[in-house]
Amino acid sequence: MTFFKRAPLAAAALFIAATAAQAQPATYKVAYIDPLSGAFANVGELMLAHLRFAVDDLNAKGALPGGQKMQLLQFDSKLSAQESQSALQAAIDQGAQVIVTGGSGSSVVAALVQSVNRWNERNPGKELIVMNHSSIDPDLTGKNCSFWHFQTEANTAMKMKAIANYIKKTPDIKKIYLLNQDYAHGKQWASYGRQMVGAARPDIQFVGEQLHPIGRVKDFAPYVTNIKAAGADSVISGNWGQDMTLLLKAAGDAGLNLRYFNHSAGSVPGTVLAVSQAKIGQLTWVAEWHPGEADTPKVDALAKAYKAKMKQDFLAPRIEMTLRLLAAGVNKAGSTDSMKVAKAMEDMTFESVVGPVRMRGEDHQLLLPQVVNTIAPVDGKTVRVGWDGTNYGFRTDAVYTGNELAQGTECKMVRPAQ
Template identity: 75%
Template sequence: MKPIALARIAWRGLALTALAAASAQALAADAPPYKVAFIDPLSGPFGSVGQLMLNHLRLGADQVNAAGGVLGGRKMEILEFDSKLSAQESQTALQSAASQGARVIFTGGSGSSVVAALSQAALRYNQRNPGKEVIVINHSSIDPDLTGKNCNFWYFQTEASTSMKMKALANFIKRSPEIKKIYLLNQDYAHGRQWAHYGREMVGLARPDIQFVGEQLHPIGKVKDFAPYVANVKSSGADSVITGNWGPDMTLLLKAAADAGMNLHYFNHSAGSFPGTVLAFSQAAAGELTWVAEWHPGQAGTPKVDAWAKAYKAKFNQDYLAPRITLSAHMLADGLKKAGSDEPAKLVRAMEDLSFDTPVGTLRMRGEDHQLLLPQVVNTIAKVDGKKVTMGWEGTNYGFRTDASYSGNELAQGNACKMARP
């Protein structure tokens, strides 16, 4: 064949390839978005926490979209709803999200009671709307009952449960002989009561010699002055406090303890993940605050999370705190890819026992109860020393010191889930 003819054939091939690529791009551009909903507090005392969580999810959705989207090029679109920290508002938002075409609901910052209500609302909605079901993915609430006795086929949890987090802390307390007397001070709702229960149970097993010298619950998000509660802790003779407080309830507790001259060791589930906690602790300048999470800022040997943190800072001008929220969007994308369909029931089954790569390691969503086996790092807010604490946080000379690390498999426990499957 003559060179000119060969050239013509080659050019035709290139043209057809270019045309196919352009057609694929056009189809992707015309494809409807894959809608998901975010339902968490965006106003009120916990509004800043909800906004932070929304931005973490946005980062994940943007990363998924930049990589080609889902299901052949559909872009992940987030519909935003303000839960106002209310179960009723959240359930109304779920109905609205579903009517707008969202088939996945991300939530978790409204507290375990609200998340539980959403999980049950989704179950009722799905029974009435077969084929148009909604799936709830909880990124932050940690009540073990959500994947235990109240487990739900349409519900997934990407945060470690209370029992997983407390097991990590109990292991730490076991080798801390200076801790002798513990007071249990918690918010009066499902998570607060669970944090107190598992604290007494697991720490008691790890250290039978420890004395629990008092226990008290307080209204969530309503206490403006914790002085009366701190006075009770002081009179008990406690040297440590197990508290599940978060957001303003944690910072106000630290302030009241500092004002009372208390030098306590606090044990919490995610203190450093909430804005203002490090600043409040640095101002108190007394005691220690130990908490657990899948990662903490300044943690050594985490270049992939560091890259996410850098991208987040550039995009939102905020500090990055919670990889689990961002990776929740990636888990959904991987589940959709595995399912090859946006049909909710197929997506649920695809996410069961799904293993996927993340900046904190390869993780598995346990199929039997829909609990993500997320690693936990025990760390303590401490002064920068250039060795164990290399960077300050929130404009202070306090950062985070790694004390211990545990894999999700090490912290995994049995559960009471008896899942009804459609």
């Protein structure tokens, strides 16, 4: 009889415990896959710090519905498509629902997107979303677009359009050399440069073109010699990380005063320092914001809070914005179900620190403003703040809205049936 009296009590206790467990907020797991070792580890660590800040802030503010918390998992891509595939499987095994990437290069991101497409086809109800904060190959939102991929950075064509518009109004640029990393994005930066700058300024001469291995050149002196021999006054280069800083050093050592036109190198640690040490040459790049930009109170406040917490400088609003867009999509969907979140983010307008941005539904390309700016000495007027411990900062040359730079797309989006 004792047994039968206690059994209902035990069952009730188990039921209450199970109910309590189910009531606990779920963890929304986001996996970061980007380089955390090797030549571009400093780039990956910078991006990771921006994402950590966003996660902490979102969780502190209860930004996800139902008391859910966002958890950031981290994996080293080692700048390799193969290593990224291993990282993807590890992320899946740990319950990730979202992959955040972009700093590994477009070829790696493209491989991740393809793998996610295959996973999602085979695992309905367990789909993954890819949030791409920095790989800007137009094919990712063009002919190779995916319903599961969202790009939160302006693509190569948008950035080159901004640069071409600026060069059109800069008559002292006459002879351009194309020097780029030998991978998909480097080749595209060169191609768009020749096409778009050539169309904007038919009088410009393209006097040479070279590709070099990504992350493996230790001395750019031979490339600088070729640039000098060609008589170039400017270089269109998609180089980033050490490939840009070493190029700047070699040109400075050779006494070659060049203008460089780039997509994002100015936001990478060490670039401003390299320009200041070279003392000659100007690097012009394109981003949604630059430190010291006038009339950006929301970004300034965010940058101040970031530095206070992370003990380092804030450089890229779009990276931490990526997770805020994701959180907005979750709230709009009222669920962390990947299918619902992806549909919610399509054509979603978001009030960001750099102004309103829109995730274009037809190809999942974010339309956000772009600022053409040049690394230059602080003068208290056009350059207000020094960076990287130097007296060099950023000068605003031109500002364009996302709509002004928007391009057509080859995307023929295939959406899931349900």
